Amino acid sequence: MATTTPRLEKYLEAYEAVRAQGHDREPVWLEQLREDGWARFSAKGFPSTHDEDWRFTNLAALAKTAFRRAAQGEIAAPAEQLERYRVAGTACQLVFINGRFAPQLSDLGSLPDGLLVCSLKQAIDCGREGCAPEGIEQHLGRYANMDRDVFTALNTALWEDGAYLRVRRGVALEQPIHLLYVSAGAQIATHPRTLIIAENGSQASVIEDYVSLGSEAAFSNAVTELAAGEEAVIAHFLVERENTASFNVSTLRIEQSRSAQVDTHSILLGGGLVRNNVHPVLNGEGAECLINGLFVGAGRQQGAGQHMDNYMLVEHAQPHCSSRQFYNGILADNAHGVFHGRIVVHKDAQKTDAKQTNRNLLLSDHARIDTKPQLEIYADDVKCTHGATIGQIDESQLFYLRSRGFTLADARNLLLYAFAAECLDRMREPAAREFAEALIRERLEELTAAAKATGTGAQEESEPNREELG
């Protein structure tokens, strides 16, 4: 069932503008892709909670806000405002302001041979003149599914720019690539599109980082397609730290060839309504995927806290592949978390080894988590396990720490950090890990400071922890 409102007109305006801008400049296949995207979005509109995939996430507030396309050059972001978003130890940083590449704010460093990094728009413009990046047509829009997901359809129709990365065969990058997507201005919708092509035997790490300048509401609808060639080893980090007025829908679609190893890490700390779709398809024998995540929600503005919806769809399409999902959630105040972990094992994917774990800490009586495993297995020789836990901070651990001299706030902070650190421990890329660790520490300190200030820290009566394992 579609939710249609006059507000969708803003998206039509944006679509017409993007088409006009691309006319005579974009290749025919891309124009066709946009048309298909728009057709699907305009036919369906935003999903309602009757849609099983959106049962726990109400998009009414998104649908009724008139998000618009940013005018060209509307926001000039001064370089000093972005300084605090630099990440130490990265190979290069690409900055996008409201979905458009900002070369003057980016730092391409000295890129090693065998790495191609530029804006997707540049790459396509360039391709038109016959000067370079081959293979975009072969990958762009070939993995992310517009039929299943209207947000992917909307992004495909409306994207203006994003990052394009190609790591050549056998090339190993030592430092991560930082992609900074900045939202600035009132009621602006952006649709960043990232394409990462890791050729056979290559290695790279990418940090996709979403931030806001100012406190105005924005809508970021990002799609990233990652094609990992045979034996490629790739780590992808998604960091959501936009302001709490903002909407962020991100879709990471991964296509893995034979023996490709992909680690994905989602670190959701900011945003008001966040939907994090991670969709790896293990499409070559022996491929391995780690789907690791931490979401931390809080806040009680207008009666509602942060909403963080994690939708995992892990598809095993070939034999002998393994996938590991570990998501930890910390929810305070009125925050609402969702973990929907779907594993599909196709008929030919024998010897699949799939594991899913979702652990949640609820720090207040008003915080909420909906966790839902969903296994669809069409092969007969597989190993699939899933488990979810929901609990509070353990009172006996808290007392143990306090009995050794830790203050209540320090004890809580330490326990929260230890819970979050399970996710950090799975990050193997040192610079990205250090970056994630600092962000998480800062966020958890805010949580404990807020709890202390409002006196909601300690729960008088703690319910026994609930555990469900399957």
Add this chain to the structure above:
Amino acid sequence: MALLEIHDLHASVEGHEILKGVSLTVNAGEVHSIMGPNGSGKSTLSAVLARRDAYKVTGGTVLFNGKDLLEMDPEEAACEGVFLAFQYPVEIPGIGNAYFLRSAMNAIRKHHGEDELDAMDFLPLYKERMKLLEMDEKFMNRSVNEGFSGGEKKRNEILQMAMLEPKLAILDETDSGLDIDALRIVSQGVNAMRGKDRAFLVITHYQRLLNYIKPDYVHVLVDGKIARSGGPELALELEEKGYGWAEADAPQAQPA
């Protein structure tokens, strides 16, 4: 001034009165053993002294070093010098032993206005005390008590005590679940800590531990009250005659 003065202490858990008027005085340098059958209130007494929230004091007073202990939070009591060796030490995944213990020491040092210990000051001391408790150095970086055997957990408690150097150490059934070897090691750790400025409350169900840690006084707790008090010979008598003897025909307890 006595180190610990408990007067007519009443306490309840979930609305049930467990301690029904306990009085006890402990001076610095003394070792007191509290014995008693299951459910007599031994662990409740230790939890109240360590200031666990779930245990509600409904009457009486406790002075520690002249200060009102019942007004203190657990962390304040710890900083003032109360240490509880847990009967069931808690596992804390994700927090390393060394980090945990150094942070605890620094919290206490901060309370006393002392400078923090850095890793360079801390580690040699930690390693030395680990040796005393015959613990492998690999425990340092493992998570607090996670995956430890029962005996390892108890040794880790005594190790923490040895590092935090409390004024009053409460050992809550530290002997339960220990084999003779572990019992010897743990007792050795405790005996090394005995001194004129420190007192011990050794809570136990069995007399066995008292062969290793010789108490100055023995008290028998029955149904939330001290039924008998005496010297070390009381423990032996109790071992021989059983708790039934202590319960029946209990003379008025004498504060030690």
